[in-house]
Amino acid sequence: MSLVVRNVNKSFGDPPNQILKKINLEIKKGDLVSLTGKSGSGKSTLLYIISSLDKPTSGNVLVEGKDLHALNEKDIHEFRNLHMGFVFQFHYLLPELNTIENVLMPARKTLQEIQLEQRALSLLKEFGLSGKENKKPSQLSGGEQQRVSIARALIMKPSYLFADEPTGNLDSINARIIMDLFVKINNEYKTTIIYVTHDEDFSKIAKRKIVLVDGEIQ
Numbered sequence: 049m050s051l052v053v054r055n056v057n058k059s060f061g062d063p064p065n066q067i068l069k070k071i072n073l074e075i076k077k078g079d080l081v082s083l084t085g086k087s088g089s090g091k092s093t094l095l096y097i098i099s100s101l102d103k104p105t106s107g108n109v110l111v112e113g114k115d116l117h118a119l120n121e122k123d124i125h126e127f128r129n130l131h132m133g134f135v136f137q138f139h140y141l142l143p144e145l146n147t148i149e150n151v152l153m154p155a156r157k158t159l160q161e162i163q164l165e166q167r168a169l170s171l172l173k174e175f176g177l178s179g180k181e182n183k184k185p186s187q188l189s190g191g192e193q194q195r196v197s198i199a200r201a202l203i204m205k206p207s208y209l210f211a212d213e214p215t216g217n218l219d220s221i222n223a224r225i226i227m228d229l230f231v232k233i234n235n236e237y238k239t240t241i242i243y244v245t246h247d248e249d250f251s252k253i254a255k256r257k258i259v260l261v262d263g264e265i266q
């Protein structure tokens with residue numbers, strides 16, 4: 049699948065404050081893309097628009113030629129659940145669910161919880177979380193919680209993984225573990241990954257680097 053961003057503008061407020069200015073880009077299947085730029089340059093705004101979580105003021109986002117923002121809410125939800133995984137700075141795991149239940153959350157929506165349980169267990173094993181299946185998020189370290197949230201993002205075998213500062217809340221050792229995982233996921237599963245980071249080392253692992261300056265691609 050390729051992802052095309054065409055003439056995307058985004059403004060907030062009234063009078064409108066233009067945050068993204070005529071963004072055009074194409075992201076190829078299997079790419080590993082970093083999105084960097086100063087605080088306030090529009091990185092999160094752009095990531096949310098290309099991942100269908102927010103709408104552009106004008107312009108289009110096309111995935112395999114399908115205009116994401118032309119879909120109705122139900123279809124966009126379904127498309128997202130099947131094709132896109134998300135990782136944020138804060139993990140947003142559900143505190144009352146254990147590790148395996150959190151990972152299987154997206155599968156619950158499509159009634160595939162039982163079929164995907166083995167996959168969940170093998171992702172947890174791959175991410176160094178064997179033995180933590182029945183722990184609640186509060187019983188895990190920050191790095192472990194973030195790895196659970198990555199397993200959750202991958203449970204549906206998405207074509208795309210979007211991440212907004214996934215290491216922003218971690219120490220350097222745990223940040224390195226997450227970076228290595230991203231490279232591994234991109235290699236092994238051919239997942240197209242687009243991630244926002246402030247970390248110079250993390251942006252270096254990307255195959256392609258996109259830099260935003262005041263809402264424009266440099």
Ligand SMILES: Nc1ncnc2c1ncn2[C@@H]1O[C@H](COP(=O)(O)OP(=O)(O)OP(=O)(O)O)[C@@H](O)[C@H]1O
Pocket residue numbers: 060061067085086087088089090091092093094
């Ligand atoms: N919902 C909103 N309403 C109004 N302004 C917003 C909204 N979301 C973002 N902005 C503004 O858009 C600009 C870009 O925000 P964005 O969150 O995309 O920046 P960023 O590059 O991700 O910054 P950071 O590195 O600090 O996360 C900021 O000036 C912000 O205040």
Ligand SMILES: [Mg+2]
Pocket residue numbers: 091092093212
């Ligand atoms: Mg941001």
